[in-house]
Amino acid sequence: MAIKAADVKKLREMTGAGMMDCKKALTETDGDFDAAVEIIRKKGQAMASKRADRETTxxxxxxxxxxxxxxxxxxxxxxxxxxxxxxxxxxxxxxxxxxxxxxxxxxxxxxxxxxxxxxxxxxxxxxxxxxxxxxxxxxxxxxxxxAETVVPYIHPGNQLSVVVGFNQAGFDVQVGKDVAMQVAAMAPVSVDKDSVPAEIVESELRIGKEKAREEGKPEAMLDKIAEGRLGKFFKESTLLEQAFVKDNKQSIKQYLNAASNGLTVTEFKRFSLS
Structure with a gap:
């Protein structure tokens, strides 16, 4: 049977398959849409099997x-x-x-x-x-x-995205956007120092001691020096302690509290393809 262009277009809209693939599937099935869709699905299954070990980067x-x-x-x-x-x-x-x-x-x-x-x-x-x-x-x-309020951010190009949860509702929308962009730009490891994974804390202390030892610091001072460097790590790498990128004279914690008394971040997720 002759396959109409309108039918090919309809199948393409249903499946997203190419025009020629749609026409071929309809021709093979004498215009039966359900059977044509099945052919396209089987093609996908075959392709998926072939490419199962391919790397997605x-x-x-x-x-x-x-x-x-x-x-x-x-x-x-x-x-x-x-x-x-x-x-x-x-x-x-x-x-x-x-x-x-x-x-x-x-x-x-x-x-x-x-x-x-x-x-x-x-x-x-x-x-x-x-x-x-x-x-x-x-x-x-x-x-x-x-959370009480969740704010999203997608960096242009769709290579980095963020959602941030806050403990309050009704605060200035721009504040939420600013914090979401802070997470995107500064990639904090956690909300605050108390939520930093134990293995990261242990690693930072170990690195701090090793660096101090390499610098020739007294062995008795290594733990204290490592603790001091851990404090610096918390300030640079935890969201609430980080300096606000738009005004580095205040931390994110201070910025949020100034916007609304007691306002804070409860959780965030940051995904990046790079």
């Missing part, structure tokens, strides 16, 4: 918050090449997956795969797109922040 990362502003999430969707990672349709796919995850109880990247997107399980959607694009695609990371 490119992609995009996005951040988004719920309508009430109390839940935020960040995702990294990876692919093989920069060309695909910057493609509008690839970014749109990442955005759609993130939206579905945000509107669910998904807590991990594995949870997302079982969700549905337009009636299709996301695991299958990704497989289909592998067939369409011809590259391995995978959800590399996903994380959620719940």
């Amino acid at each position: 490119e992609g995009c990362t996005l951040a988004k918050v719920s309508a009430d502003g109390k839940k935020g999430a960040v995702i990294i969707l990876k692919c093989e090449t920069d060309f695909v990672g910057k493609n509008e349709s690839f970014v749109a796919l990442a955005d759609s997956i993130l939206e579905a995850a945000l509107n669910s109880d998904a807590a991990t990247k594995e949870d997302i795969l079982d969700l549905q997107l337009n009636g299709v399980v996301i695991k299958e959607v990704i497989t289909e797109q592998i067939g369409v694009i011809g590259e391995k695609i995978e959800i590399a990371d996903y994380s959620v922040v719940n």
Whole structure:
């Protein structure tokens, strides 16, 4: 049977596959859309199997918050090449997956795969797109922040994204944006010194002692010197103690408290592809 251009267009819109692939699938199935979709899915499965051991080093990362502003999430969707990672349709796919995850109880990247997107399980959607694009695609990371207010930030180019949770609602929107951009720019290791992982603290103390020893400091002074250098590390590497990039005369903690008494950050997530 003759395949109409309108039918090819419809199948392309349904699957994202190329025009020629859609026409070929419809021709093979005598215009049966369901069977044509299945052919395209099988092509994706075959391609996914072929590229399973390929390395995904490119992609995009996005951040988004719920309508009430109390839940935020960040995702990294990876692919093989920069060309695909910057493609509008690839970014749109990442955005759609993130939206579905945000509107669910998904807590991990594995949870997302079982969700549905337009009636299709996301695991299958990704497989289909592998067939369409011809590259391995995978959800590399996903994380959620719940708080009284959550603020997102996506750096231009979709290579870095942030969500920051705050303990209050109703404060100046610009304050939230400033802190989210601070997290993006300064990459703190934690909110405050009390939330720095123990292994990092131990590593910094060890490095501090080794440096002091190399500098010829007295052995009896090494612990004290290391503690002093740890304090400097906390000031430079924990969000609330960091100097505010827009005004380095005050810390983020001081900036937040000046904006609203008792305002602080409860949690943040920062994803970067570099």
